[in-house]
Amino acid sequence: MGRLNQQAQNARNEAERTSAAIADATTQRAELAEKLADLTSRLELASGESEIVDPDRTARDELATAARQARAAEMDARLAVRTVEERIRAVKGRVESLETARQRATEALSAAKAAAERRRADAETATKVAKAVDWLRIVLDGYRREADVVRAAAEAERNQAEQAVRESRAATRQAESDLAEISSGAHKEEMARIEQRMRIESLTARAQNELGVTADELLAEYHPALPVPVFVTEDGLPVPADGPQPEPVPYVRGEQEKRLKEAERNLSVLGRVNPLAMEEFDALQERHQFLAEQYDDLVKTKADLVDMIQEVDSRVQEVFSSAFEDVAKAFERVFDRLFPGGAGRLVLTEPNDLLVTGVEVEARPPGKKIKRLSLLSGGERSLVAVAFLVSLFLARPSPFYILDEVEAALDDTNLGRLLEIYQELRENSQLLVITHQKRTMEIADSLYGVSMRGDGVTTVISQRLRDG
Known part of the structure; x- marks a missing residue:
């Protein structure tokens, strides 16, 4: 402070x-x-x-x-x-x-x-x-000392009470075990009676639904005490109705169960009758007719598509062939102007199949025997690319072209030849050229540039050199 x-x-x-x-x-x-x-x-x-x-x-x-x-x-x-x-x-x-x-x-x-x-x-x-x-x-x-005394007395009483409870629980568990055993036996007997009663009810309902007879009728006609009529001979053939009838035999459960299984096998071989077979046949037939019509429609559509593809392929080949010829002729002329005394041409890699063919550029500058572009210098490759672009421009003109520093790798002589081509192209089209070459700027009608002001903000400046 x-x-x-x-x-x-x-x-x-x-x-x-x-x-x-x-x-x-x-x-x-x-x-x-x-x-x-x-x-x-x-x-x-x-x-x-x-x-x-x-x-x-x-x-x-x-x-x-x-x-x-x-x-x-x-x-x-x-x-x-x-x-x-x-x-x-x-x-x-x-x-x-x-x-x-x-x-x-x-x-x-x-x-x-x-x-x-x-x-x-x-x-x-x-x-x-x-x-x-x-x-x-x-x-x-x-207070704590007094509470300790009271707690010790309470602990002794609690131990005595817990001992009594354990003895009471043991007796209770024994009684519950005896009761559960008795209840289990009674429950099993009751469940057996219930299952027997339910099986009888199920058999009665099944006989009523499948055979149309009641339980009393079944007992009256098929009681185990009644003899069983014989319908099949010992050879397994049915007994003729007009012949002598064999005597009924006593009911033996094992033999009758065997006869039942054999009859069920024969019934399963015959199979069940489908009452909806005719309706299913009509539905399948209608479905088959619909699918046949769809198939014919698809075959016709496929033929139309094949014709259209062939027509498009033919048109593509025609247009590509015409464009390639024009570009090839223009490339030879432009190459001769950019490389006086040299020779250049465009060659198809697959001349017999114009749909999959590629285009190779052969360039031979004056005084050299090489034709591969990879063996040319950077300026020569750039000039060959410019020749190809210009040939495209001449073969298929456009209202305007955008060229981004295509003459950056050219010397003064080749630059002068390229500028002559620029002069020809500007007669019918508008050229937007991005360049750092002073000679290219001199032939332009308008110049646009980007400059940085003192405050670090860039600004676009323009200057019109001549009225076009």
């Missing part, structure tokens, strides 16, 4: 010294202004008298020099005043910031004192609470 007060006092002293310096500078500026006004009036007087009397050059020069010195002194004084004013403003700002810091420090000190007072009060309260806790601990120890 004392340090902040000292800094504030120093700042006030510095402000007073600066104010005194400003006053001195103001006084000095006023004196210089008076001198300048005097010199200016004398100079004007001398200038007015020069129209009548030949002036003294030495005196006039002295006056002019004195005037310049006065102006320079005034300028220095103004600069000094401005500098002192800036220092005053800086010092005032520093004084204000120091004053603000002093106020904040005072507030912080007050808050710290209040916090210390609260901590002191809390410490007194904590001391009182500690004493109360000690007294309460002594009281609780006495």
Whole structure:
């Protein structure tokens, strides 16, 4: 806090010294202004008298020099005043910031004192609470000893009660086991009776649904005590209705079950009659007719598609052949202009199948025997690519073309040849050329460029060279 007060006092002293310096500078500026006004009036007087009397050059020069010195002194004084004013403003700002810091420090000190007072009060309260806790601990120890005695007696009683409960539970479990065994036997007998009754009801319902007879009729006609008529001979043939009938045989369950299984096998061989067979046949026949019509429609559609594909392939071959011939002729002409004395042509890799063929470029610059593009220099490859592009432009013209630095790798001679082609193309089309070549810019109608201003922002500039 004392340090902040000292800094504030120093700042006030510095402000007073600066104010005194400003006053001195103001006084000095006023004196210089008076001198300048005097010199200016004398100079004007001398200038007015020069129209009548030949002036003294030495005196006039002295006056002019004195005037310049006065102006320079005034300028220095103004600069000094401005500098002192800036220092005053800086010092005032520093004084204000120091004053603000002093106020904040005072507030912080007050808050710290209040916090210390609260901590002191809390410490007194904590001391009182500690004493109360000690007294309460002594009281609780006495209560705990009494509780231990009572708990020991209760534990003994609980152990006795638990022993009695365990003995009672053992007796209960034994009784429950005996009851469960008795109940299980009774339940099994009851379940057997229920299953028997349900089986009888199921057989009765099955006989009623499948054979159309009741249980009483079954007992009256097929009771085990009644003899069983014989319908099959020992050879397995049916007994003739008009022949002698064999005597009925007593009912033997095993033999009758065997006869039942054999009859079920014969019935399964015959299979069940499907009453919906005719309806299913009509539906399948209608489905077959529909699918046959769809198949005929698909065959016809396939034939139409094949005809269309053949027509498209024929048209593609025709258009490609015509375009290739035009481009090949134009390529030879353009190549001869860009490579005087050289030879270049376009060759089909699969001339017999124009749908899958590729196009190879053969280029032989003047004085060389090579034809592969990979063996040419970078400028030659670039020029061959330009020749191919120009041949496409000439064979199939377009309203405008965009060329991105296609002449970057060309020397002056080849660049001049390319610019001649540019001149021909611009007669019927508009060329948008991205380039850094000065000669290419010279033949342009308009120039567009991107420049960066002093503030780091890019801007687009344009310049029209000629009216096209």
